[in-house]
Amino acid sequence: MKNVINVGLIGCGVVGSGTARVLLENKADIAKRVGVPINIKRIAVRDVMRKRPIVLPDGMLIGDPYVITDDPEIDIVCELIGGVEPARSYVQRAIEHGKAIVTANKEMMAKVGHDLLKQAENASLDFLFEGSVGGGIPIIQPLKQALAGNRVREIFGIVNGTTNYILTKMARENASFEDVLREAQAKGYAEADPASDVEGYDAQYKIAILASIAFNTRIDVSQISVEGITKIAQEDMEMADKLGYVIKILGIGEMKDEGLRVRVHPALLPKDHPLAGVHDVYNGIFVRADPVGDVMFYGRGAGSGPTGSAVVGDIIEISRNIMSGGTGRLGCTCFDTKPILPMSSLIAKYYIRLTASDKPKVLASVAGVFGDFDVSLESVEQKPVENGDAEIVILTHQTIEQNLLSALDVLRRLSVVTTVDNWIRVED
Amino acid sequence: MKNVINVGLIGCGVVGSGTARVLLENKADIAKRVGVPINIKRIAVRDVMRKRPIVLPDGMLIGDPYVITDDPEIDIVCELIGGVEPARSYVQRAIEHGKAIVTANKEMMAKVGHDLLKQAENASLDFLFEGSVGGGIPIIQPLKQALAGNRVREIFGIVNGTTNYILTKMARENASFEDVLREAQAKGYAEADPASDVEGYDAQYKIAILASIAFNTRIDVSQISVEGITKIAQEDMEMADKLGYVIKILGIGEMKDEGLRVRVHPALLPKDHPLAGVHDVYNGIFVRADPVGDVMFYGRGAGSGPTGSAVVGDIIEISRNIMSGGTGRLGCTCFDTKPILPMSSLIAKYYIRLTASDKPKVLASVAGVFGDFDVSLESVEQKPVENGDAEIVILTHQTIEQNLLSALDVLRRLSVVTTVDNWIRVED
Numbered sequence A, B: 001m002k003n004v005i006n007v008g009l010i011g012c013g014v015v016g017s018g019t020a021r022v023l024l025e026n027k028a029d030i031a032k033r034v035g036v037p038i039n040i041k042r043i044a045v046r047d048v049m050r051k052r053p054i055v056l057p058d059g060m061l062i063g064d065p066y067v068i069t070d071d072p073e074i075d076i077v078c079e080l081i082g083g084v085e086p087a088r089s090y091v092q093r094a095i096e097h098g099k100a101i102v103t104a105n106k107e108m109m110a111k112v113g114h115d116l117l118k119q120a121e122n123a124s125l126d127f128l129f130e131g132s133v134g135g136g137i138p139i140i141q142p143l144k145q146a147l148a149g150n151r152v153r154e155i156f157g158i159v160n161g162t163t164n165y166i167l168t169k170m171a172r173e174n175a176s177f178e179d180v181l182r183e184a185q186a187k188g189y190a191e192a193d194p195a196s197d198v199e200g201y202d203a204q205y206k207i208a209i210l211a212s213i214a215f216n217t218r219i220d221v222s223q224i225s226v227e228g229i230t231k232i233a234q235e236d237m238e239m240a241d242k243l244g245y246v247i248k249i250l251g252i253g254e255m256k257d258e259g260l261r262v263r264v265h266p267a268l269l270p271k272d273h274p275l276a277g278v279h280d281v282y283n284g285i286f287v288r289a290d291p292v293g294d295v296m297f298y299g300r301g302a303g304s305g306p307t308g309s310a311v312v313g314d315i316i317e318i319s320r321n322i323m324s325g326g327t328g329r330l331g332c333t334c335f336d337t338k339p340i341l342p343m344s345s346l347i348a349k350y351y352i353r354l355t356a357s358d359k360p361k362v363l364a365s366v367a368g369v370f371g372d373f374d375v376s377l378e379s380v381e382q383k384p385v386e387n388g389d390a391e392i393v394i395l396t397h398q399t400i401e402q403n404l405l406s407a408l409d410v411l412r413r414l415s416v417v418t419t420v421d422n423w424i425r426v427e428d
Helices: A014-025 A027-034 A065-069 A087-096 A106-122 A140-144 A161-173 A177-187 A201-214 A234-242 A304-324 A362-372 A401-413 B014-025 B027-034 B065-069 B087-096 B106-122 B140-144 B161-173 B177-187 B201-214 B234-242 B304-324 B362-372 B401-413
Strands: A005-010 A038-044 A076-079 A100-103 A151-158 A245-256 A259-270 A282-290 A293-300 A347-357 A377-384 A389-396 A417-426 B005-010 B038-044 B076-079 B100-103 B151-158 B245-256 B259-270 B282-290 B293-300 B347-357 B377-384 B389-396 B417-426
Touching: A005 A014, A005 A065, A005 A304, A014 A027, A014 A038, A014 A304, A027 A038, A027 A304, A038 A065, A038 A304, A065 A087, A076 A087, A076 A304, A087 A100, A087 A106, A100 A106, A100 A304, A106 A201, A140 A201, A140 B140, A151 A201, A161 A177, A161 A234, A161 A245, A161 A282, A201 A245, A201 A259, A234 A245, A234 A347, A234 A417, A293 A304, A347 A362, A347 A401, A362 A377, A362 A389, A362 A401, A389 A417, A401 A417, B005 B014, B005 B065, B005 B304, B014 B027, B014 B038, B014 B304, B027 B038, B027 B304, B038 B065, B038 B304, B065 B087, B076 B087, B076 B304, B087 B100, B087 B106, B100 B106, B100 B304, B106 B201, B140 B201, B151 B201, B161 B177, B161 B234, B161 B245, B161 B282, B201 B245, B201 B259, B234 B245, B234 B347, B234 B417, B293 B304, B347 B362, B347 B401, B362 B377, B362 B389, B362 B401, B389 B417, B401 B417
Parallel strands: A005 A038, A005 A076, A076 A100, A259 A417, B005 B038, B005 B076, B076 B100, B259 B417
Antiparallel strands: A151 A245, A151 A282, A245 A259, A282 A293, A293 B293, A347 A389, A347 A417, A377 A389, B151 B245, B151 B282, B245 B259, B282 B293, B347 B389, B347 B417, B377 B389
16 A cells, blocks of 8 residues: 655646645645645756745756656656647656656647547556646536536537636726737736637637547547637627627537537627626636536636646546556546537527618618528617718527528628628527 | 446435436446446335336336345445435445445435445445535535645535525515415425425535535534525515625535534625526535635536436446446545534624614614624615605624624614514625
């Protein structure tokens, strides 16, 4: 029987220092919960001389990650540097040396997680990655375990804190995307290069991971349609509010009879939807499944403490497996290969905002174009703007996306239409 | 290596039939997730001739639960009848015969769960009870596992669907408690004898279970202060709304420097609190912990499908433990004995509604009494009602509950005060 679990951390940035802090500060309680103490043996960092936000025992920091992956005394290796390489190489080497793995690396898991999980599974080693989605929110473990009796029909949510912060601010303060982004960058909530967040790539990795687990099918990142929030204007925020909606960027995975559809895009959500109340940097993930019905998970989606909580939860889980002799109990769950459906066959409601000449019969001809493509309209609002133009805001009934896009194509070429300013899907 | 996991169910009512349905309908997927099929071998019921809401194979129903507890082929016994006895006896016998246990029995777990968990732990057997709180919402497993690195400061939530349905209806339709209760009974949402729900006993069991896990300390049901919703009037609903609050009945466990306080009572919650949006029969459980911050879990808190989902999740979890050879990995987590604090030392804000003579200086003398007991007031609203009386609604600042109660005692004896109609704690 082991009397200590030794852990090695690779990386001591935001997540690594958060993980180390929890393991050190809650050491006594964690030891009681596991049955033996969990000891950080080594932390590998690029620069051992750099000042860290926590005080670590002398000699704990080292420069070479392979000292950790190859150390026979280390039971669990935590990869906390992010990105695919060199993270993947460290993880592969650690598995080769019989280590269980914990990671919070969404990009690695979304892109090459399947192979890594298989490698660990073949070696009967545990491999957990709760921190890769939703920060400290327990979501991967509930999907794989507590909800494992269910058939998931939909999983969708707010999985990127930066864009949720921006959209929340835009809605509350009637501010433009550019202004709020600049402020978020100043506060450190958004990166200097904000593309990963505002273009939706971060959310794409996360919904790839969630949908793969929920539908037991490996979702390739390239199969996920992605739109960011850069096109959301103040006018859209105002109109959505007036129509009884909020605008959120969602990661969505859904199972239809014909296959799966996985997507990231801004959407109008009814104000009384539980996700509509998820503000600022918080994340919320909604699961619709049989027989559980609707369940939602909510919390801080990023940061040192929350993600550290998830990583330590995984370390504790693996430690218990090691202590009970039951390692490798939960491998890759992608045992299915359901087909992936294109966006063009999506059936949804749509919000459209366009500018047209403020003249008689213009509305009729705009409505006529939608009718030509079988797009039926739920509501139309028109108001005069400058230059003799009118702003027309339309909500459609359920329609096939391809039909909507064809109608918009024709509208853009219509002489009375100045611009098709925006169109956004509505999730009811 | 086993090639099947055999399960025996005791009880085939709402939860039992929900459990059987999931195991039968999702059998193929569950087999893939576990690695071997999960087979229902027997279901014990009081009346084998009674018609059941699901079609079961011939001979599956039997009358004697001890045939299940004693069957050497059965791996997991699911106790789904509720109440302490005879459920406890069946569970004890099953553990004696080496069976892992799954139960959704909140009363048994709150009252005698500690001893049963110890008995199972000593035999290295798994004992899971996710369905005992929050229906299908994963909350016990996340608390014991994904959040295990945290120090929980507070756990509180809406844990009883019936009372949440009643309060939601009262707020939406400006209806009285009695009218809504009658309607809920007609619809089958409330029992003919509604005491267990409306007096808060059901919530008391659930918060006993949650707080015991969250604080690693066994909370005895008798240590929990309980108030139900029968005293909530339409006037309170209206005033709460006007003041920016909703009224919900909450189960609350909190850790203070001096110890734990666990309680069930109606409370005013700010409208922008995530739990304020939990309506109808839904439950929501909020956890505030270091370092994860605030996390919330939301879903249907009862019913055949949701609770069946939780029971099957537990069955799958145990089956994986059996298959990996790691049973008994998670026993009773009550390794601490933190002191329990009385309600009188609670520090909170309070809402008070009283009726007094509509005469000059009355408000001053009412306010004076609060001042005498160091209760400072945040807001006071007064409006004339019938018989020359005025209704006075007060929100206090943070104060010690004992001081508030003393002030109310004096107010009740004040000649100008007709009645102290209600007082409700405010949770900010």
